Ligand SMILES: Nc1ncnc2c1ncn2[C@@H]1O[C@H](COP(=O)(O)OP(=O)(O)OP(=O)(O)O)[C@@H](O)[C@H]1O
């Protein structure tokens with residue numbers, strides 16, 4: 001699989017629905033992978049590529065809504081498009097509230113499904129990019145020494161070199177050197193950017 | 203509807219006994235002839251009633267017509283009214299003879315043609331059968347004619363001592379009786395309806411009884427506290443109004459205008475020996491008694507009158523299974539009515555009633571709670587309302603519902619509690635047995651509701667349909683590629699064929715489910731199917747204020763069938779009827795279920811008084827997915843018909859002459875159904 005190539009996962013217990021969806025999604029040149037149950041899907045290794053999930057609501061074992069909850073709890077965000085053989089409104093409301101992209105009653109129009117899939121993949125790509133940025137900040141942040149960490153916390157608090165030097169009983173010059181090292185390691189071009197990065201780490 | 207009571211003339215509204223006496227004695231309408239008649243409680247009450255009452259009295263064949271007939275006629279004649287008697291065909295001769303022998307006054311009136319006689323058939327029935335509207339018109343016209351003939355008004359007697367007709371006639375009759383009450387109040391006509399209990403079904407007599415505002419029974423007469431005015435059938439606050447009415451009917455006796463409340467303990471200090479022991483049991487009404495006791499000094503007739511009140515009250519309490527009680531806070535004395543003693547299984551002549559005795563009678567598991575509730579209410583001066591069980595000396599456990607309100611003497615000074623205790627055992631048992639039977643049935647039959655069935659059918663069929671549509675779209679898209687993907691498109695088309703076959707297989711399976719093989723057929727009675735369905739739907743029916751009348755032929759020959767499927771059929775028909783009546787608020791929501799048989803088959807008929815069917819939809823209702831309801835699937839009748847036909851029977855719909863629709867199905871007898 002090429003890096004960055006989007007992939008659509010289909011989870012439905014009905015084999016003929018799976019086959020039909022694989023064919024339909026394939027016909028617009030998207031990669032598809034099908035699973036007969038929620039459990040099967042959970043066992044698959046997560047992909048770094050932008051992806052989305054086309055999920056049946058009513059299935060034996062873990063239902064579609066259960067799977068949605070489970071993924072949310074495990075912080076494995078993936079945009080979900082629900083498909084259901086009976087248009088159950090309370091269910092649809094619950095699914096949408098929990099962040100589903102779309103809830104389509106079966107049978108559905110091909111465009112509705114394909115549009116939803118496109119939107120889902122786009123969202124996932126953006127989310128992944130955001131996430132990878134954060135991961136970068138986190139690794140860089142982890143590489144700071146204890147002393148650098150002490151100083152960075154104070155920089156972010158908006159303290160001047162002189163104040164930090166006094167607090168830590170170091171010379172102002174030492175602080176200046178550390179400050180430049182910290183900015184380098186974190187890849188920040190200004191204090192403002194550094195503050196932003198730390199905020200994103202939460 | 204104006205409150206009609208035995209002690210308040212309907213037209214002047216809420217009169218006191220004083221006023222009644224003046225009115226009758228002052229004789230606004232001079233009786234045509236003065237006859238010395240002994241004043242009985244009944245006569246007194248009927249005189250007080252004035253024009254415009256709807257009175258019911260039941261009798262049984264062996265006791266003949268009740269004595270109220272005679273008094274009722276005499277009072278009417280004395281008022282200068284024309285009397286019109288409507289009796290069953292063939293009974294005219296004997297009825298006339300009864301009248302003439304009754305009293306010289308009536309005999310004279312018959313001769314003077316102040317009393318007229320006709321038959322139910324002539325008065326009420328037309329070629330189309332019995333129509334409530336026509337029956338109401340009959341009375342309206344007769345009243346007009348009586349006035350035109352120079353009478354002061356009209357009083358009527360209807361004696362129903364033959365079966366009236368089929369289920370439809372009976373339902374219409376009840377409808378008519380219900381509407382008669384307000385119509386009479388408006389026209390000032392008084393009618394006495396006499397029902398022979400031994401020739402009618404219990405349900406019919408009960409429904410007829412409920413339609414009357416006043417009942418006469420065993421020489422007494424009283425307001426019918428069971429009566430529900432038609433405008434209340436479907437009022438949203440129906441239960442509240444009912445409670446209000448029930449309390450009012452008792453409270454009326456205690457809180458009469460202009461009667462000063464006795465100061466605390468006053469009555470207890472000077473017990474009126476002349477009134478005991480009869481009155482001890484009704485000291486709950488001591489306000490009335492006191493007021494009347496004052497009058498006693500002025501009029502010697504008063505004690506008799508007082509007795510009447512006591513009689514009426516006692517009768518009312520028996521009918522309602524409600525006793526009254528009063529507790530004097532300062533002296534600690536407790537008074538129980540006769541019915542209260544009866545409910546508690548104690549001898550009414552006992553004089554040692556006390557709160558201790560009361561609490562002792564309460565079931566040990568409820569005792570502490572009730573005691574606490576009671577003391578809390580007294581402490582706060584609030585209403586007391588509690589439900590508990592009592593263990594009677596005879597070992598019977600009763601469920602009782604007590605309510606009471608505090609009475610204050612001077613502002614803020616609590617003098618006593620006055621309340622009722624109602625025996626709700628039957629209601630309680632009803633609730634319990636229905637609950638367990640429902641659960642049992644659900645287990646035994648695994649009855650799926652139609653909604654559940656439909657949801658799973660929809661799910662099953664939508665699955666291959668979704669696949670089919672997706673495959674077709676995929677095929678089109680594969681072919682639309684710059685380099686058409688013929689192979690992929692072919693695969694998709696092959697799958698389409700498979701999906702199509704699968705969808706039709708599912709539908710075939712559902713049909714097979716309905717058709718089920720004869721091997722599953724057991725001999726069974728449709729009567730039991732009817733009874734089970736009524737139990738299953740009891741809550742639903744009550745919630746919708748639907749009154750069900752069943753007329754089940756006994757014995758009913760068995761048919762061969764599938765119990766669950768036939769339950770489904772009847773369930774559908776009854777639910778449709780309930781739904782068809784849900785918007786009906788101007789007549790009782792009456793549902794009649796009848797079974798009948800002949801040599802070849804058994805028929806079940808479900809007749810409602812709902813919105814009915816017009817000719818255009820009469821056959822369409824059986825089409826699958828035809829529905830006029832926002833939530834309807836339109837599958838109920840289609841499925842029911844296929845079930846009945848799979849049983850070798852027929853299901854069809856009819857319009858009623860009166861409002862509503864009738865659905866009927868017929869199944870062949872067990873012997874004939876096997877082919
Ligand atoms: N007792 C009735 N009185 C008047 N109309 C009726 C009656 N029974 C059925 N109908 C009409 O026939 C239609 C079809 O009835 P049917 O039971 O097949 O479906 P439904 O009640 O609408 O929905 P469901 O599938 O939930 O039962 C109803 O929508 C109603 O218009």
Ligand SMILES: [Mg+2]
Nearest residue numbers: 774778838839
């Ligand atoms: Mg229906």
